[in-house]
Structure formats: C-alpha cells, structure tokens
Amino acid sequence: MLKKMAVTLIFTTMVFSTNVAEQSQAASATAMQAQTGDQLYPIEVNGKYGFINGKGKEIIEPLYDGYGYSGVSGGKVYVEDHAAKKQYYFSSAGSELFEYKLRGASVLFNDRALYTTQVQNADGGTATRYGYIDSHGKVSIQPIYAKAYNFSEGLARVNVGKAAGYINTEGELVIPYRYSSTSDFSEGMAAVMLAYGGKYGYIDTTGKLRITPRYDHADPFSNGTAVVYVNGKYGYIDKNGNYLLTPQFSMAQPFSEGLAFVERNGVTFYINKKGNKVIQGFTAGGLFKGGLAPASQGQRYGYINTSGRFVIKSKFYWADDFNGELAVISLLVPNSSEEIRGYVNRSGAIVWPPASELPNGVTKLQ
Structure with a gap:
C-alpha cells in the first residue's frame, strides 16, 4: 500500500537531477488530457508517475517511469518513457509541447531548459558542455558552457572557465565572468563570492555590487530580507545590507509573510521583522x-x-x-509502520490519494 500511493517530489535545479518516465508517444497522446489548469503536482501509483491539479484531479495519468517539474505556478512538466528512451514536455494544462531524448534536458524555467552534449577537445578527448533549449524543444543557446544552471528571474549563471557570470534568455552575457561562486536571483538579488574562499555579498540584475562581501554564507532574499551567517550565528539583512536582526540565532528560516521560524538558546519560535517573539510553543515550523x-x-x-x-x-x-493550493503531507497507517504521502488542500481535506484508496483508519484522520 505504501508503494502504491507514495508521492515523490523532485524540485529540479540542475540537468539530470530528476528521474521520471513515460510510455510511448502514442500512449502519451491518450494519457495526457488537455485540461484547464495552472499548477501540476506529481503523484506515484504502483511505481508509475503522473500529475494532478490543485483540486486533486488527474491531468496526466500515472503510467510513466519518472518525471520532472519546477514546482511553480504555471510551470511546465515532463514525463519519461524508458522503453522509448524519450521524455515528453507538457504545459500546466496538460497539453503536449514537444518530445526530447531521455534525460537529455532538464525542466523548463523561464521557457529555457538545460541540455548537454559532448564536444571534442584539442587533445582528442571529450568534455561535457551545457546549452539551453526553448519551450518548443529547439536549441536557443548553444552548448558552450562548462557549467550552467536553470534560469531564475530571466538570468542564468554559467561558467566558461572557472569564473562564473550570468546570461539572459537570449544567451547574451549581461553580467561578466568574475565570480568564483554564484547563486540564482531572487527578488532581484543574488549572493556571490568574488574570490575562492572569500566572503559572500550581493549583486543586482545589472551586476552592480549592492552589498559588500562580508558574510560566511548568504541565502536568497525572501520577503525583502535574507538570512546571513557570520561567526557561527544567523541573522537577517535588508536589501541595503543593513542588519534587521544581528546574527544571534542557531537556526533561522527565511521570512515569509512577515514571520520567520528561528532557534535561539535551544528554544524555537516565530519572530517578526523587529525580532519580537510572536508565536511560541512549537518545536517545528515552516514557511x-x-x-x-x-x-x-x-x-x-x-x-x-x-x-x-x-x-x-x-x-x-x-x-x-x-x-499553491496543495501541500505534501505524510500519514502513518494505524497499527503499522507504513507511511503514506499525499496532498492536503487549504481546507484540510486530503485530495490525494483518493479516500477510497486509503487504508482503513486513515480516512478517520480527515
């Protein structure tokens, strides 16, 4: 029962980081139904994968060997067919976009997906290079990069040699190769390291250094703030690099909707941006x-x-x-060590697996 209804989520950030599959192209045409929808969620039934929408309705029937998806509203997905050695891309409404060779490309972000090819070096050896395809499966950016990452806010970090820079969706270099370490853009800012083993600071989408490198570690901006790590403690800064809260926490989650879950002196609680304790009495909390x-x-x-x-x-x-409308949850089957993963909606109802397929006793938890 656990295997039958397990839900496996894979948030892809680099090429080949997801493993999902599908049947033949003919089978995909009948299984993929063009529905109206905005966001899809992966499901697993008897070791096969498909997708549901936010209401729990099957949009892509679970017939496939693997999948890939971005986990964002309106994001495209793909499914894999190991027998046919192909993967098929679909819109969030379930309409087929194009097919590609199996595990030859990653999930689409900003309508660009990473793909790889082998090139011959001057010494006769081969090397892997990265490029990008578009939402029609056509090459949009040539594979010239030694390293490359998914697009975020219209920019992707890439390496030609050891140094990293950022390109736009047309493949134009908009931020020069000058960083030893980079991150994706979030809220118009990206954490970067200029020299190997140095400190982290932040740049904006023009490449301007907005916050001087001085942090041992720096997280993406969220809700107008970023978590930074200095001398073994976490704190929060604003987009000018000013401390909202000086490093004082042993654990710090990003701010979301004005609140953040933190730990200090072995005690966990939610704070507001002034650092006041506003929600207490919880051992675990999320965004x-x-x-x-x-x-x-x-x-x-x-x-x-x-x-x-x-x-x-x-x-x-x-x-x-x-x-979006759903969250992944886990249930224990009564009188058993089996764990079932599914989805719950904002009303608290389990929308997947269907109630008729849950073991006796589990439905009573709803």
Whole structure:
C-alpha cells in the first residue's frame, strides 16, 4: 500500500537531477488530457508517475517511469518513457509541447531548459558542455558552457572557465565572468563570492555590487530580507545590507509573510521583522504561504495561521509548506509502520490519494 500511493517530489535545479518516465508517444497522446489548469503536482501509483491539479484531479495519468517539474505556478512538466528512451514536455494544462531524448534536458524555467552534449577537445578527448533549449524543444543557446544552471528571474549563471557570470534568455552575457561562486536571483538579488574562499555579498540584475562581501554564507532574499551567517550565528539583512536582526540565532528560516521560524538558546519560535517573539510553543515550523504554515508541538503536524492558531488540526505524521493550493503531507497507517504521502488542500481535506484508496483508519484522520 505504501508503494502504491507514495508521492515523490523532485524540485529540479540542475540537468539530470530528476528521474521520471513515460510510455510511448502514442500512449502519451491518450494519457495526457488537455485540461484547464495552472499548477501540476506529481503523484506515484504502483511505481508509475503522473500529475494532478490543485483540486486533486488527474491531468496526466500515472503510467510513466519518472518525471520532472519546477514546482511553480504555471510551470511546465515532463514525463519519461524508458522503453522509448524519450521524455515528453507538457504545459500546466496538460497539453503536449514537444518530445526530447531521455534525460537529455532538464525542466523548463523561464521557457529555457538545460541540455548537454559532448564536444571534442584539442587533445582528442571529450568534455561535457551545457546549452539551453526553448519551450518548443529547439536549441536557443548553444552548448558552450562548462557549467550552467536553470534560469531564475530571466538570468542564468554559467561558467566558461572557472569564473562564473550570468546570461539572459537570449544567451547574451549581461553580467561578466568574475565570480568564483554564484547563486540564482531572487527578488532581484543574488549572493556571490568574488574570490575562492572569500566572503559572500550581493549583486543586482545589472551586476552592480549592492552589498559588500562580508558574510560566511548568504541565502536568497525572501520577503525583502535574507538570512546571513557570520561567526557561527544567523541573522537577517535588508536589501541595503543593513542588519534587521544581528546574527544571534542557531537556526533561522527565511521570512515569509512577515514571520520567520528561528532557534535561539535551544528554544524555537516565530519572530517578526523587529525580532519580537510572536508565536511560541512549537518545536517545528515552516514557511507561511497564503496565511498557513506547517507546525508541530512535538507529536503531529498541522497548519497554523499567522496568529499561531491551528486551522488544520495536527493529525499528520509530517507536513510540508503549501505550494499553491496543495501541500505534501505524510500519514502513518494505524497499527503499522507504513507511511503514506499525499496532498492536503487549504481546507484540510486530503485530495490525494483518493479516500477510497486509503487504508482503513486513515480516512478517520480527515
């Protein structure tokens, strides 16, 4: 039963980081139904993969060997057919976009997907190079990069040699190769390291250094703030590099909807941007998405609102942040060690697996 209804999520950030499959092209044409929709969620049934929409309706029937998806609203997905050695890309509405060779390209971000090819070196050897295809499966950026990453906010970080820079979706170099370490852009900012073993600072989308490198580690911006790590402690900065909260936490999550879950002196709680404790009494907490965050007081997980009150009672073995209309949750089968993963909606109803397929006793948790 566990294998039958397990849900496996793979958030792809680099080429070949997902493993999903599909049947033949003919089978895909009948299994993929063009539906209206905005976001798809992967499901697994008996070792095969497909996708549902935010209402729990099957959009792509679980017939395939693997999958890839971005996990963003309106994002494209692909499924793999190991027998045919192909993967097929689909829109969030379930309409087929194009086919590609199996594991030859990654998920589409900003309508660009990484692909690889082998090139011959001057010494006769071969090397892997990265390029990008578009949402029609056509080469849009030639494979000249030794390293390359997915697009984010219209820019992708790439390496020709050891140094990294950023290109736009047309393949134009807009931020020169000058960094030893880079990150994706988030809220118009990216954390970078100028020299190997140095400190992290932040640049904007023009390449201008906005925050001087001085952090041991620096996270992406979220909710107008970023978590930074200095001398063994975490703190928060704004986009000017000013400290909202000086490094003082042993654990710090990003701010989401004005709140962040942190740990200090062995105690966990939510703070606001002034550093005030606003929600206490939880041993685990996640990000707020649309007013809800997963949280636990020690045994089971539920979802709280920004006042710290459970609006979806703590009945889950584990719970993830909401992603659009659904969140991944885990249930334990009564009198068993089996774990079932599925999806819950914002009303607290389990939309996948269907109630008719849940083991006896599990439905009582709803």
